[in-house]
């Protein structure tokens with residue numbers, strides 16, 4: 298799939314922008330803080346309904362304006378999908394697909410696929426378990442939109458259970474109703490755990506091959522789902538039984554702490570390289586390469602599942618790679634659409650055909666690079 302046209306109004310540092318994108322490589326070059334990442338962010342927004350770096354939609358509205366508008370025309374399976382997003386300082390975000398308003402952000406998931414690589418990806422390996430859970434949840438939701446609704450439901454139940462736990466501390470009779478929330482938590486939480494386990498197994502297969510290729514056979518990667526609801530049998534009934542049992546076992550502790558101490562909201566992904574946990578023991582280079590393998594695996598998995606390559610967004614990553622890895626990456630971009638940001642064009646091989654594909658970005662304005 299590829300994005301054919303992008304239109305902005307009062308989005309970030311852009312007043313107006315209208316560009317036709319190349320179906321293959323598009324390069325955005327410019328100094329720092331000119332608006333290069335903002336372009337990639339808009340494509341991420343059109344595919345997920347949210348920013349990859351701001352939790353508040355309003356932050357994407359141009360500072361002195363009340364509303365922003367972002368529109369993308371995407372070609373997928375030879376059909377055109379038009380996605381429009383309207384942001385407002387005092388209203389909820391509005392999303393339309395082919396002119397029809399979508400009721401929820403979840404309805405947009407699975408329509409347009411993009412994979413973003415950015416310097417912050419290192420957090421995937423180095424950061425807290427929350428980073429890895431969010432990564433997994435986001436990627437699963439894009440490919441299995443129903444999962445997104447499981448998550449919403451789970452978080453709602455979890456909030457209610459935690460609220461009740463805090464009340465039990467002061468009035469013990471509330472304990473009688475705890476089982477209602479436990480049952481619901483187990484029901485939906487087990488589905489989340491099982492979906493994550495299956496998804497991670499698929500990513501693991503891709504990651505193993507990609508990682509040995511990227512590291513010239515020097516390193517082997519292995520991903521494991523680390524669950525607080527440990528269950529050695531990966532079937533739904535078994536996970537439910539263990540989850541229920543553990544909730545009961547941890548009840549006193551949960552009441553004391555006023556929070557639910559086990560469940561998918563506390564799980565993690567373990568990343569081993571050459572059988573060593575690289576979160577704690579890996580070098581920065583190893584961690585970076587592992588993050589790259591993880592993202593590339595998602596890219597391949599999307600291709601396998603939907604039969605089309607997603608749009609690739611590379612935010613300032615070329616400068617992080619050595620010559621060999623840059624060349625490898627450039628070669629793999631031949632048949633897909635990519636949007637690449639950079640501060641110089643040193644990574645381009647001399648004979649690389651880049652006519653009409655390089656834009657100069659300066660203070661929220663685009664011009665063809667000459």
Ligand SMILES: Nc1ncnc2c1ncn2[C@@H]1O[C@H](COP(=O)(O)OP(=O)(O)OP(=O)(O)O)[C@@H](O)[C@H]1O
Nearest residue numbers: 309310329330331332333334335356357358359360
């Ligand atoms: N809501 C907003 N309204 C107006 N300008 C904004 C808004 N949000 C961010 N900006 C501006 O956008 C610019 C940053 O854009 P962006 O993150 O795309 O930079 P960049 O070109 O990718 O830079 P770098 O190479 O440093 O990553 C900054 O000048 C910032 O002040």
